[in-house]
Amino acid sequence: MQGAPVNWKMMSRSLILGIESSCDETAAAVVERGARTLSSVVASQIGTHARYGGVVPELASREHLRNIVPVVRTALGVAGVGLGDLDAVAVTAGPGLAGALLVGITYAKALAFARDLPVIAVNHLEGHIHAVLLHERQEEKNSQDEQSLALVASGGHTHLYLAQPAHGTWTYRLIGRTLDDAAGEAYDKVAKLLGLGYPGGPWIDALAQFGDPHGVPFSFAQIKTKAHLAGKPPRTKAAKTAPIAELDPHFLFSFSGIKTAVLRYVELNGMRAGVKERIATMLAGARPPKTREEALALAPQGVLDLVASFQHAVVGDLLKKTFAAAETLGAKRVMVTGGVAANRELRRRFLEEGARRGVRTGFPTLALSTDNAAMIAAAAWPRFVAGEWAESALTADPSLALGR
Numbered sequence: 001m002q003g004a005p006v007n008w009k010m011m012s013r014s015l016i017l018g019i020e021s022s023c024d025e026t027a028a029a030v031v032e033r034g035a036r037t038l039s040s041v042v043a044s045q046i047g048t049h050a051r052y053g054g055v056v057p058e059l060a061s062r063e064h065l066r067n068i069v070p071v072v073r074t075a076l077g078v079a080g081v082g083l084g085d086l087d088a089v090a091v092t093a094g095p096g097l098a099g100a101l102l103v104g105i106t107y108a109k110a111l112a113f114a115r116d117l118p119v120i121a122v123n124h125l126e127g128h129i130h131a132v133l134l135h136e137r138q139e140e141k142n143s144q145d146e147q148s149l150a151l152v153a154s155g156g157h158t159h160l161y162l163a164q165p166a167h168g169t170w171t172y173r174l175i176g177r178t179l180d181d182a183a184g185e186a187y188d189k190v191a192k193l194l195g196l197g198y199p200g201g202p203w204i205d206a207l208a209q210f211g212d213p214h215g216v217p218f219s220f221a222q223i224k225t226k227a228h229l230a231g232k233p234p235r236t237k238a239a240k241t242a243p244i245a246e247l248d249p250h251f252l253f254s255f256s257g258i259k260t261a262v263l264r265y266v267e268l269n270g271m272r273a274g275v276k277e278r279i280a281t282m283l284a285g286a287r288p289p290k291t292r293e294e295a296l297a298l299a300p301q302g303v304l305d306l307v308a309s310f311q312h313a314v315v316g317d318l319l320k321k322t323f324a325a326a327e328t329l330g331a332k333r334v335m336v337t338g339g340v341a342a343n344r345e346l347r348r349r350f351l352e353e354g355a356r357r358g359v360r361t362g363f364p365t366l367a368l369s370t371d372n373a374a375m376i377a378a379a380a381w382p383r384f385v386a387g388e389w390a391e392s393a394l395t396a397d398p399s400l401a402l403g404r
């Protein structure tokens, strides 16, 4: 729905309340003019899902219902604003879990109706991209918008987009995607089979520092041009958000193979020992290890070498394809975002490669790498300026695609 374009320069603060509930975090944030985060509150459900080793959709919806009111209240309180100070409510419309999305959408609509505020619908993946832009704007580094190659790597997505600034807003072209598991999903599955904590990324990130990244030779075969795959939707739930498109096979990902390779390696090398004990430790609320001694108390050197090698291979694959796509498309900037962008080895290697190639490489802050609502409010800002309000019939779209 098109409203009258907002003359935001005339307005006092232009505050957007962002709401995010697409997966297992209930989040709310207040962001001023898409550039200054006044508050960003995230209620994580990790404790609820950890014992199942993955997100249980029904439990996620129930937790969102419990958390949404206090989370929004806290976000307003931390920002020091009241409902009357808001100019719009932005909410994640998809992709994500239907029941989870609906909690945020219904709450946003009710709040907006009661306060006569516009609702702005935001694509979760665009939100992740705006987490990088928000960080840059806040740092006032070089917030000049330029054509960028964006890698969104999270528990549900591994997508490459060409992001182009266009008249104050952004357009997106899908360049690559995973054909099966998302990168974060591979981290989570490998961590689960080794008895490491949930979500797996932070544990593997922490343990990998103490292992040999060349201890186990994992490799990614080049994905062949398969006529039957090109133009078809990907095979798993994780990648359903991608539209059917002809994509260059050089920019396609596949992470289910390495997960199986890790499983086979574990079985062949009798590395199952200690899995139950590790799971018990995690459920007792242990935090990822910080020192070699703590890491070795948790897992033998062989497991540390295995996770270091797994991570080295995954990061290498993400890096190779992202920079190849940037070069092919002439993008002078790379943005990496989504939960996996919190990874230390990934940040180090992407920054090194960017410097080597003269490609500006940016990430969100660590807190904004994983799901949050500040990125949703930031992504809504150009829409707010253009007066692009959601229809009153707005509902959850679990496989909402970004770009064409």
Ligand code: KG4
Binding pocket: 023, 153, 154, 155, 156, 157, 183, 184, 185, 187, 188, 199, 200, 201, 202, 205, 338, 339, 340, 341, 342, 343, 344, 369, 370, 371
């Ligand atoms: O963006 P996000 O919070 O939720 C989705 O939209 O999926 O991403 C969560 C994913 C999980 O798979 C988690 O294991 C991964 O991000 N992750 C990491 C790290 N922190 C979170 N992966 C690698 N290294 C990390 N430090």
Ligand code: ZN
Binding pocket: 124, 128, 154, 338, 339, 370, 371
């Ligand atoms: Zn996400």
